[in-house]
Amino acid sequence: MPDQYNAGLDALESLNRLPIPWWSAWRALDRVGAIRPKRPVVFECVGTPGMIDGILAAAPLYSRVVVVGVCMGLDTMRPSPAVNKELDLRFAVGYTPLEFRDTLHALADGTLDASPLVTGRVGLDGVAPAFTAHANPDVHAKILIDPTLDTDLILDV
Template identity: 45%
Template sequence: MRAAVMRDWQLRVDDLPDPTPGPGQVLTKVLACGICGSDLHMLRHGEESRRLTDELLADAAPDPMGVKMFEPQADTVMGHEFCCEVVELGPGCSNLQVGDVIVSLPVAFDTEGLHAVGYSNRYNGGYAELMVLNELTGIKVPAGLPAEMAALTEPLAVGVHAVAKSRIAGGDSAIVLGAGPVGLACVAELRMRGIGPIVVADFSAKRRDLAAQLGADVVVDPRDTPAIEAWRKIDGVRPLVIFEAVGVPGMIEQAMRMAPKDARILVVGACMQEDRIHPMLGIGRELSIQFALAYDPMEFAAALQAIADGKIDLSPWLTGTVGVEGVPQAFADLADPEHHAKILVVPTFT
């Protein structure tokens, strides 16, 4: 099969052996897979992040339930925002059938333990023609929902979880810093919950427009209007939750500097570099900072159902498609927010 392969923090397109499903697993062909910002960060900053992880785990007790991650010197195929069609059943499968279209949590399990699909040397992600998934983690896509829309289940689930983790409630207001895919997912979930006003700040006019389409009440270019100033004009009274969805050094400090007393800051941007803050900013204003990662199975299923039920229209989110051969260029293209928000990898089969 053709796949976009990461090795030693470099990306190339190559031929790999077709994967084989084991007991309780299915072989699928990839119909669509979104390129996630965390994969862009992994390629650029993964080496630094990996060093920190190794340091933290050096003295930790072995965890038999810990997720096995990839070794960077071996082949890794990223891509965890996928929709696939089942083409072959492994031994013992009874819930799924050949031809079923599914999405799945990006985790696999076997006799060796848990593996992060897309960040594993054993279980490749969706920047490839074929994938092996566990039958138990697969969720059938409702009839009539296009694969391209179903592939947005995973990124929307990130927003669903982040908003839930923030403990935002009716009567609260929100600022979202960054209108990339993660920030847009937060906006979508906030709007589905009826939260408002929602203020979104991003340098890109294209992404500000996308945020408005998904339900933001006010969008600002922070070079012209600080997000907190826009919030004060439209509200300035309700309890405030600030969602940091950029994921680069300095953003947590920036959120702390703008936050009013007793505000909550939800960090969902995946920064893989060392960062610094001034604790007295948080102490003096009694700020609460919460970090969020991924989602749980119920949130994942809820995201798929929300898309299928038409509770939110995510079609403006999709700004391009490429085949497997185009993945390296798509990684470069996503650096320009004026042209792209979400690019889907749609493999072509011969």
């Protein structure tokens, strides 16, 4: 934190040497994004209770935290770390049609390999057991449904 404080004092010293009031220069620089340091972006993709709070506590100053993990239960977070670090907290759930299209094409032409995510495959008769198996997050990430398979469950792990 002392580095940011000293940087702010140095900036004010420099601005005071300008032929215009420092606050006018500060506002102009802020409008073009030159005042704040470059901001890291942290993605929360887990969706378990307590994860957002932990990320807010660990994120560096001025970070943007993008929450894409969907927590299905109640969760709590302390806003004070986010306030004190001036964090930008953003929640996102949607994808554009263009992102879906590009991803599907990348999967189809082989430029994107999704096989590390696939932990199991099932035929149509294996859909119900797959949901049961998927309840254990330590075993499965993604189970593909392949109508051409005759088996209940094939583990790829």
